[in-house]
Amino acid sequence: MSETPILECRRLGIDFGGLTAVDEFDLTVGRREIAGLIGPNGAGKTTVFNLLTKVYKPTRGTIMLDGVDTHGMTTVQVNRAGIARTFQNIRLFNNLTVEDNVKLGQHNHINYGLWSGLFRLPSYWREEKAAHERALDLLSIFDMQDMADAKAGSLPYGAQRRLEIVRALATEPKILLLDEPAAGMNPSETAELMENIRKIRDTFSIAVLLIEHDMKLVMGICENITVVNFGKIIAKGTAEQIQNDPVVIEAYLGKKEA
């Protein structure tokens, strides 16, 4: 028997009124796997992330996280259970510093309460010091420790995307969901990001599921790729299999050229 996968969706689906945005969605992500989710615009990729993180309640289907059914969990509970994400439309805490953004990712791993904070008890100093060091450590993955005191909202676009990844990592997830992490980045930034995603997987021993438009990035680092179109899976396989699948070429690549 193989070990339980970190994430397992079965026949997941959601309707918005009459519109079926996602249907019959099956996905298995193994431990320490980097998996890809691709498809044309409006295919339902982001909606899958919103289902996994309970931003939307699934109309049908099950989501198992590390062997535990997440049915009935809230966004907050799912995060505590081990799913962290970034957003296609960047959602940082813009008026707070870069360091505070990362510390907010650490929120559930900082161990002092309201009173210790108000009265600055020893636990406050100890935990804040540890959180500060941890934040700088995490920022150093992307060489961002020098930006710690800058307002998150004032960062350049690429840095904001990287900060979102750092903040998600700070929650100590079992699986990291990245929604178009390379959007808006130039080719050299993208290449660097690919390297870093691999590094993150290796250092933290976590799984990564990423949505991407940049085919090169997906093909380059994803071990398994799922292709969706109109809310349904149209193909699954390795980069090579996907690239040569006529259905994918027609639905995805063909459409893109049209």
Added chain:
Amino acid sequence: MKLLTNKTTRSNTITYAVVVISFVLLQLWSGAGMSSSLKGMLVPICAYVVMALSLNLTVGVLGELSLGHAGFMSVGAFTGTTAAMALAQSIPSDGLRLAIAMVVGALFAAIAGFLIGIPVLRLRGDYLAIVTLAFGEIIKSIFTNLYVGFDGGLRVSLLSNQTGIADNDLIIRGPMGIGGITKISTFVAGFVLIMLTLIVIFNLVNSRSGRAIMALRDNRIAAESVGIPVTKYKMMAFVISAALAGAAGTLFGLNYSTVVANKFDFNTSILILVFVVLGGQGRMLGSIIAAAALTILPEVLREFADYRMLVYAIVLILVMIFTNNPTIKGFFTRLFSKKQEGGANQ
């Protein structure tokens, strides 16, 4: 140790310093020829400063609009004053009795904040504003129709006096409010309350809980995605804000010989909101300056008689320019060499 961002620490230190220095100067002046009308304003100024600071916690730090903040002041004024009068015999020390009364006022306002917070904090934006407005009015009606007396134990009745105590011997006498109060509030107590309020707000903002509160303000969906429960931290900010307003209400109530519910109406809520907006959301020093300046102003303006409202409007605009204008802010930033840069959380 570079634990807290230096900018924030510096800005907070400036705020504490401004309050301490103002207190010392005013205290010296009040012992040397301050007009009695101005002296009489010192405690109300402190109360309004705390009101503005506490509302800034809801509006600036949590990012929710509240139009009923005077309701919490009212709760604090009535419950705190009642406590002080009921304890008049058992606790002869004015200072101690005032402190206990403020704790009582803060506690009851916190409870009111919690109760109103349960429905209110599930609402967003305009709905929240409307419900807080209604809350302020409800509190006003309750205290207008409340009769409370003390004959060894507390006797309470609503709508008419059924406490079994003669009308004249009641503490809270319905529409007539509380009368015959022994004024025990002092400027020193007001100063201490302002300092405590600042400590609570600054320490909160720079702690794990405060960060979570500001995260909700900046991006609720992102906050949930990193495991921050929305209702818990909204409630925390709202209740702390209410408690501080309650203490301010007690300070205010115990500064006069009578307290009536009409004093804490919608206009008062709006006035406090004006302090916050003028002083800048999330900027505590701004709230202090705006509250102090605009409380004292009508008094000072008596001399201008007919031009009073005109001058008031001009000063309002000036305060707004000084506290919110980026150019002027930039000027002070350079003047204090990077010392300014916003308040607790910007």
